[in-house]
Amino acid sequence: MAQQNTSNIKLGLLVLAGLFLFIGTLYVVGKNQNIFGSSYEIKARFSNINGLMKGNNIRFSGIQAGTVKNITIIDDTTIEVSMLIDKSLQPYIKTNALASIGTEGLIGNKIINILPVKRNAPVAREGDLLAVHKAIDTDEMLGTLSVTNKNIALISEDLRMTVHRINNSTALWSLLKDSNVAGNIKTTLNNVRMASVNARNVTGGLDALVKDVRQGKGSVGALLTDSSFARDLGRAMIDIASAGQRATAAAGRLDTTIMDIQTELNNGKGTANALLRDTGLVVKLNASLDNIQKGTDAFSQDMEALKHNFLFRGYFRRLEKQQRKESRKTTSN
Numbered sequence: 001m002a003q004q005n006t007s008n009i010k011l012g013l014l015v016l017a018g019l020f021l022f023i024g025t026l027y028v029v030g031k032n033q034n035i036f037g038s039s040y041e042i043k044a045r046f047s048n049i050n051g052l053m054k055g056n057n058i059r060f061s062g063i064q065a066g067t068v069k070n071i072t073i074i075d076d077t078t079i080e081v082s083m084l085i086d087k088s089l090q091p092y093i094k095t096n097a098l099a100s101i102g103t104e105g106l107i108g109n110k111i112i113n114i115l116p117v118k119r120n121a122p123v124a125r126e127g128d129l130l131a132v133h134k135a136i137d138t139d140e141m142l143g144t145l146s147v148t149n150k151n152i153a154l155i156s157e158d159l160r161m162t163v164h165r166i167n168n169s170t171a172l173w174s175l176l177k178d179s180n181v182a183g184n185i186k187t188t189l190n191n192v193r194m195a196s197v198n199a200r201n202v203t204g205g206l207d208a209l210v211k212d213v214r215q216g217k218g219s220v221g222a223l224l225t226d227s228s229f230a231r232d233l234g235r236a237m238i239d240i241a242s243a244g245q246r247a248t249a250a251a252g253r254l255d256t257t258i259m260d261i262q263t264e265l266n267n268g269k270g271t272a273n274a275l276l277r278d279t280g281l282v283v284k285l286n287a288s289l290d291n292i293q294k295g296t297d298a299f300s301q302d303m304e305a306l307k308h309n310f311l312f313r314g315y316f317r318r319l320e321k322q323q324r325k326e327s328r329k330t331t332s333n
Helices: 002-032 087-092 138-168 170-177 179-214 218-225 227-267 270-277 279-308 313-332
Strands: 039-046 057-060 063-075 078-086 098-103 110-115 129-132
Touching (some): 039 087, 057 078, 063 087
Parallel strands (some): 057 110, 098 129
Antiparallel strands (some): 039 078, 098 110
Protein backbone atom coordinates (compact mmCIF):
# COMPACT_ATOMS: atom_id res chain seq x y z
CA MET A 1 0.00 0.00 0.00
CA ALA A 2 2.76 2.43 0.94
CA GLN A 3 4.59 1.60 -2.26
CA GLN A 4 1.48 2.37 -4.33
CA ASN A 5 1.06 5.73 -2.61
CA THR A 6 4.66 6.57 -3.35
CA SER A 7 4.15 5.73 -7.01
CA ASN A 8 1.02 7.86 -7.13
CA ILE A 9 2.86 10.78 -5.57
CA LYS A 10 5.67 10.47 -8.09
CA LEU A 11 3.17 10.26 -10.92
CA GLY A 12 1.35 13.33 -9.64
CA LEU A 13 4.59 15.27 -9.35
CA LEU A 14 5.54 14.24 -12.88
CA VAL A 15 2.17 15.33 -14.22
CA LEU A 16 2.41 18.66 -12.37
CA ALA A 17 5.95 19.19 -13.69
CA GLY A 18 4.80 18.43 -17.21
CA LEU A 19 1.85 20.78 -16.80
CA PHE A 20 4.06 23.60 -15.53
CA LEU A 21 6.48 22.97 -18.36
CA PHE A 22 3.63 23.09 -20.89
CA ILE A 23 2.28 26.32 -19.40
CA GLY A 24 5.76 27.87 -19.41
CA THR A 25 6.27 26.88 -23.02
CA LEU A 26 2.93 28.35 -23.97
CA TYR A 27 3.83 31.57 -22.14
CA VAL A 28 7.21 31.88 -23.83
CA VAL A 29 5.80 31.12 -27.26
CA GLY A 30 2.82 33.37 -26.66
CA LYS A 31 5.10 36.16 -25.48
CA ASN A 32 7.30 35.85 -28.56
CA GLN A 33 4.27 35.66 -30.86
CA ASN A 34 2.48 38.48 -29.01
CA ILE A 35 -0.47 36.16 -28.31
CA PHE A 36 -1.01 37.23 -24.74
CA GLY A 37 0.03 40.86 -25.14
CA SER A 38 -1.61 43.82 -26.89
CA SER A 39 -0.24 44.43 -30.39
CA TYR A 40 -1.06 46.13 -33.68
CA GLU A 41 -0.27 45.32 -37.28
CA ILE A 42 1.85 47.26 -39.77
CA LYS A 43 3.13 46.18 -43.18
CA ALA A 44 6.13 46.48 -45.48
CA ARG A 45 6.67 45.39 -49.07
CA PHE A 46 9.95 43.87 -50.31
CA SER A 47 11.18 42.66 -53.69
CA ASN A 48 13.17 39.85 -52.01
CA ILE A 49 12.72 38.61 -48.43
CA ASN A 50 15.94 36.52 -48.49
CA GLY A 51 14.50 33.52 -46.62
CA LEU A 52 12.37 35.42 -44.08
CA MET A 53 9.67 33.19 -42.59
CA LYS A 54 6.48 33.56 -40.60
CA GLY A 55 7.25 33.89 -36.89
CA ASN A 56 10.69 35.52 -37.33
CA ASN A 57 11.53 38.33 -34.96
CA ILE A 58 11.15 42.06 -35.56
CA ARG A 59 13.42 44.57 -33.88
CA PHE A 60 13.12 48.31 -33.49
CA SER A 61 16.51 50.00 -32.95
CA GLY A 62 17.81 46.65 -31.67
CA ILE A 63 14.87 46.10 -29.28
CA GLN A 64 12.61 43.09 -29.65
CA ALA A 65 9.41 44.65 -31.05
CA GLY A 66 7.29 41.79 -32.45
CA THR A 67 7.09 38.93 -34.93
CA VAL A 68 6.25 38.32 -38.58
CA LYS A 69 2.52 37.53 -38.82
CA ASN A 70 2.09 36.73 -42.45
CA ILE A 71 3.89 36.78 -45.84
CA THR A 72 1.84 37.44 -48.96
CA ILE A 73 2.98 37.50 -52.60
CA ILE A 74 1.43 40.52 -54.32
CA ASP A 75 3.01 39.98 -57.76
CA ASP A 76 6.22 38.68 -59.28
CA THR A 77 8.25 41.61 -57.90
CA THR A 78 6.44 42.51 -54.65
CA ILE A 79 6.09 40.53 -51.41
CA GLU A 80 4.06 41.98 -48.54
CA VAL A 81 5.09 41.19 -44.97
CA SER A 82 2.59 41.74 -42.13
CA MET A 83 4.23 42.52 -38.77
CA LEU A 84 2.73 42.27 -35.27
CA ILE A 85 4.30 45.05 -33.18
CA ASP A 86 4.12 45.42 -29.41
CA LYS A 87 1.61 48.17 -28.54
CA SER A 88 4.07 49.73 -26.08
CA LEU A 89 6.40 50.67 -28.97
CA GLN A 90 3.71 52.31 -31.11
CA PRO A 91 4.49 55.92 -29.97
CA TYR A 92 8.07 55.52 -31.21
CA ILE A 93 7.48 53.96 -34.64
CA LYS A 94 6.71 56.75 -37.16
CA THR A 95 5.38 56.47 -40.67
CA ASN A 96 8.79 57.50 -42.10
CA ALA A 97 10.59 54.60 -40.39
CA LEU A 98 12.46 52.19 -42.69
CA ALA A 99 12.10 48.41 -42.66
CA SER A 100 14.98 46.20 -43.77
CA ILE A 101 15.72 42.47 -43.68
CA GLY A 102 18.77 41.46 -41.65
CA THR A 103 20.29 38.42 -39.96
CA GLU A 104 20.67 37.45 -36.33
CA GLY A 105 24.43 37.30 -36.16
CA LEU A 106 26.44 36.33 -39.24
CA ILE A 107 24.50 33.23 -40.34
CA GLY A 108 21.47 33.24 -37.98
CA ASN A 109 17.75 33.52 -38.69
CA LYS A 110 16.39 36.35 -40.79
CA ILE A 111 14.78 39.24 -38.92
CA ILE A 112 13.19 42.57 -39.83
CA ASN A 113 14.91 45.68 -38.50
CA ILE A 114 12.80 48.84 -38.19
CA LEU A 115 15.07 51.88 -38.31
CA PRO A 116 13.83 55.31 -37.15
CA VAL A 117 14.45 58.45 -39.22
CA LYS A 118 15.36 61.76 -37.59
CA ARG A 119 12.47 63.73 -39.08
CA ASN A 120 9.08 64.60 -37.67
CA ALA A 121 6.28 62.34 -38.90
CA PRO A 122 2.99 60.97 -37.55
CA VAL A 123 2.90 57.75 -35.57
CA ALA A 124 2.37 54.57 -37.58
CA ARG A 125 -1.07 53.11 -36.95
CA GLU A 126 -2.87 49.86 -37.70
CA GLY A 127 -2.37 48.78 -41.32
CA ASP A 128 0.16 51.51 -42.26
CA LEU A 129 2.78 50.61 -44.85
CA LEU A 130 6.42 51.36 -43.99
CA ALA A 131 9.06 52.28 -46.54
CA VAL A 132 11.76 49.70 -47.25
CA HIS A 133 15.52 50.09 -47.00
CA LYS A 134 17.50 47.51 -48.99
CA ALA A 135 20.19 46.14 -46.70
CA ILE A 136 23.38 44.47 -47.82
CA ASP A 137 22.70 40.82 -48.53
CA THR A 138 25.13 38.28 -47.07
CA ASP A 139 25.29 36.34 -50.33
CA GLU A 140 26.02 39.49 -52.31
CA MET A 141 28.66 40.49 -49.76
CA LEU A 142 30.28 37.06 -49.98
CA GLY A 143 30.18 37.23 -53.80
CA THR A 144 31.84 40.65 -53.70
CA LEU A 145 34.47 39.36 -51.27
CA SER A 146 35.11 36.42 -53.60
CA VAL A 147 35.69 38.75 -56.56
CA THR A 148 37.90 40.95 -54.37
CA ASN A 149 39.95 37.96 -53.29
CA LYS A 150 40.47 36.94 -56.92
CA ASN A 151 41.58 40.45 -57.81
CA ILE A 152 43.97 40.54 -54.85
CA ALA A 153 45.39 37.18 -55.92
CA LEU A 154 45.98 38.49 -59.47
CA ILE A 155 47.59 41.68 -58.14
CA SER A 156 49.84 39.73 -55.78
CA GLU A 157 50.88 37.44 -58.66
CA ASP A 158 51.71 40.45 -60.86
CA LEU A 159 53.61 42.01 -57.95
CA ARG A 160 55.56 38.81 -57.43
CA MET A 161 56.52 38.70 -61.12
CA THR A 162 57.52 42.37 -61.03
CA VAL A 163 59.74 41.85 -57.97
CA HIS A 164 61.25 38.78 -59.63
CA ARG A 165 62.08 40.79 -62.77
CA ILE A 166 63.59 43.57 -60.68
CA ASN A 167 65.74 41.09 -58.78
CA ASN A 168 66.96 39.50 -62.04
CA SER A 169 67.58 42.84 -63.82
CA THR A 170 71.34 43.31 -64.06
CA ALA A 171 70.95 46.68 -65.79
CA LEU A 172 68.88 48.10 -62.92
CA TRP A 173 71.25 46.86 -60.24
CA SER A 174 74.27 48.13 -62.16
CA LEU A 175 72.56 51.51 -62.46
CA LEU A 176 71.86 51.55 -58.72
CA LYS A 177 75.46 50.58 -57.93
CA ASP A 178 76.92 53.30 -60.17
CA SER A 179 78.23 56.04 -57.88
CA ASN A 180 78.08 58.65 -60.65
CA VAL A 181 74.30 58.37 -60.91
CA ALA A 182 73.76 60.15 -57.60
CA GLY A 183 76.03 63.01 -58.68
CA ASN A 184 74.27 63.32 -62.03
CA ILE A 185 70.87 63.36 -60.35
CA LYS A 186 72.07 66.02 -57.92
CA THR A 187 73.41 68.12 -60.80
CA THR A 188 70.13 67.73 -62.67
CA LEU A 189 68.18 68.81 -59.60
CA ASN A 190 70.43 71.85 -59.21
CA ASN A 191 69.86 72.76 -62.86
CA VAL A 192 66.13 72.38 -62.41
CA ARG A 193 66.27 74.58 -59.32
CA MET A 194 68.26 77.25 -61.17
CA ALA A 195 65.84 77.07 -64.09
CA SER A 196 62.92 77.55 -61.72
CA VAL A 197 64.69 80.53 -60.10
CA ASN A 198 65.32 82.06 -63.54
CA ALA A 199 61.73 81.44 -64.53
CA ARG A 200 60.58 83.13 -61.33
CA ASN A 201 62.85 86.12 -62.04
CA VAL A 202 61.57 86.35 -65.62
CA THR A 203 58.01 86.17 -64.36
CA GLY A 204 58.74 88.92 -61.85
CA GLY A 205 60.27 91.07 -64.59
CA LEU A 206 57.27 90.56 -66.83
CA ASP A 207 54.96 91.39 -63.97
CA ALA A 208 56.88 94.61 -63.27
CA LEU A 209 56.85 95.49 -66.98
CA VAL A 210 53.10 94.96 -67.19
CA LYS A 211 52.63 97.04 -64.04
CA ASP A 212 54.73 99.89 -65.50
CA VAL A 213 52.76 99.72 -68.74
CA ARG A 214 49.49 99.90 -66.82
CA GLN A 215 50.81 102.90 -64.87
CA GLY A 216 51.85 104.66 -68.10
CA LYS A 217 55.60 104.39 -67.49
CA GLY A 218 58.06 104.03 -70.36
CA SER A 219 57.49 104.55 -74.05
CA VAL A 220 55.11 101.63 -74.40
CA GLY A 221 53.11 102.75 -71.37
CA ALA A 222 52.99 106.30 -72.67
CA LEU A 223 51.77 105.10 -76.05
CA LEU A 224 49.11 102.90 -74.52
CA THR A 225 47.89 105.32 -71.83
CA ASP A 226 48.36 108.71 -73.54
CA SER A 227 44.90 109.88 -74.57
CA SER A 228 46.31 112.58 -76.84
CA PHE A 229 48.29 109.94 -78.70
CA ALA A 230 45.10 107.99 -79.15
CA ARG A 231 43.35 111.09 -80.51
CA ASP A 232 46.29 111.84 -82.85
CA LEU A 233 46.26 108.24 -84.01
CA GLY A 234 42.54 108.48 -84.66
CA ARG A 235 43.01 111.69 -86.64
CA ALA A 236 45.84 110.10 -88.60
CA MET A 237 43.63 107.17 -89.45
CA ILE A 238 40.92 109.60 -90.56
CA ASP A 239 43.46 111.46 -92.74
CA ILE A 240 44.69 108.17 -94.20
CA ALA A 241 41.12 107.18 -94.95
CA SER A 242 40.49 110.59 -96.55
CA ALA A 243 43.68 110.29 -98.61
CA GLY A 244 42.59 106.85 -99.69
CA GLN A 245 39.25 108.25 -100.78
CA ARG A 246 40.94 111.06 -102.72
CA ALA A 247 43.31 108.56 -104.33
CA THR A 248 40.33 106.44 -105.28
CA ALA A 249 38.63 109.47 -106.79
CA ALA A 250 41.81 110.43 -108.68
CA ALA A 251 42.17 106.90 -109.94
CA GLY A 252 38.59 107.05 -111.10
CA ARG A 253 39.19 110.30 -112.95
CA LEU A 254 42.41 108.90 -114.47
CA ASP A 255 40.53 105.83 -115.56
CA THR A 256 37.87 108.05 -117.15
CA THR A 257 40.58 110.06 -118.96
CA ILE A 258 42.21 106.88 -120.24
CA MET A 259 38.86 105.61 -121.45
CA ASP A 260 38.25 108.94 -123.24
CA ILE A 261 41.67 108.76 -124.90
CA GLN A 262 41.00 105.16 -125.91
CA THR A 263 37.64 106.21 -127.33
CA GLU A 264 39.27 109.05 -129.32
CA LEU A 265 41.92 106.68 -130.65
CA ASN A 266 39.28 104.16 -131.67
CA ASN A 267 37.17 106.87 -133.37
CA GLY A 268 40.16 108.60 -135.05
CA LYS A 269 39.42 111.94 -133.38
CA GLY A 270 41.03 114.23 -130.83
CA THR A 271 44.52 115.46 -130.05
CA ALA A 272 45.81 112.08 -128.92
CA ASN A 273 44.81 110.50 -132.23
CA ALA A 274 46.46 113.36 -134.16
CA LEU A 275 49.68 113.00 -132.13
CA LEU A 276 49.86 109.23 -132.30
CA ARG A 277 48.44 108.41 -135.76
CA ASP A 278 48.82 111.57 -138.03
CA THR A 279 52.06 110.92 -140.02
CA GLY A 280 52.11 114.45 -141.48
CA LEU A 281 52.10 115.96 -138.03
CA VAL A 282 54.91 113.66 -137.03
CA VAL A 283 56.99 114.80 -140.06
CA LYS A 284 56.35 118.45 -139.20
CA LEU A 285 57.35 117.86 -135.56
CA ASN A 286 60.58 116.15 -136.68
CA ALA A 287 61.39 119.06 -139.02
CA SER A 288 60.69 121.56 -136.25
CA LEU A 289 62.98 119.65 -133.89
CA ASP A 290 65.73 119.61 -136.56
CA ASN A 291 65.40 123.39 -137.04
CA ILE A 292 65.55 123.93 -133.28
CA GLN A 293 68.68 121.77 -133.08
CA LYS A 294 70.31 123.71 -135.93
CA GLY A 295 69.40 127.04 -134.34
CA THR A 296 70.88 125.86 -131.01
CA ASP A 297 74.13 124.85 -132.71
CA ALA A 298 74.32 128.22 -134.51
CA PHE A 299 73.69 130.07 -131.22
CA SER A 300 76.48 128.07 -129.55
CA GLN A 301 78.89 129.00 -132.34
CA ASP A 302 77.94 132.69 -132.05
CA MET A 303 78.51 132.63 -128.30
CA GLU A 304 81.92 131.01 -128.79
CA ALA A 305 82.84 133.74 -131.28
CA LEU A 306 81.76 136.44 -128.85
CA LYS A 307 84.12 134.98 -126.19
CA HIS A 308 87.08 135.71 -128.51
CA ASN A 309 85.84 139.18 -129.54
CA PHE A 310 87.87 141.93 -127.88
CA LEU A 311 84.73 143.78 -126.88
CA PHE A 312 83.34 140.89 -124.78
CA ARG A 313 86.64 139.13 -123.84
CA GLY A 314 87.00 140.94 -120.47
CA TYR A 315 83.45 140.19 -119.46
CA PHE A 316 83.84 136.48 -120.04
CA ARG A 317 87.19 136.40 -118.15
CA ARG A 318 85.64 138.12 -115.09
CA LEU A 319 82.77 135.65 -115.27
CA GLU A 320 85.21 132.70 -115.29
CA LYS A 321 87.16 134.09 -112.27
CA GLN A 322 83.96 134.55 -110.30
CA GLN A 323 82.92 130.96 -111.08
CA ARG A 324 86.35 129.64 -109.92
CA LYS A 325 86.05 131.56 -106.60
CA GLU A 326 82.62 130.19 -105.95
CA SER A 327 83.79 126.66 -106.73
CA ARG A 328 86.74 127.01 -104.25
CA LYS A 329 84.42 128.29 -101.51
CA THR A 330 82.11 125.38 -102.08
CA THR A 331 85.02 122.90 -101.93
CA SER A 332 86.43 124.42 -98.69
CA ASN A 333 83.04 124.25 -96.98
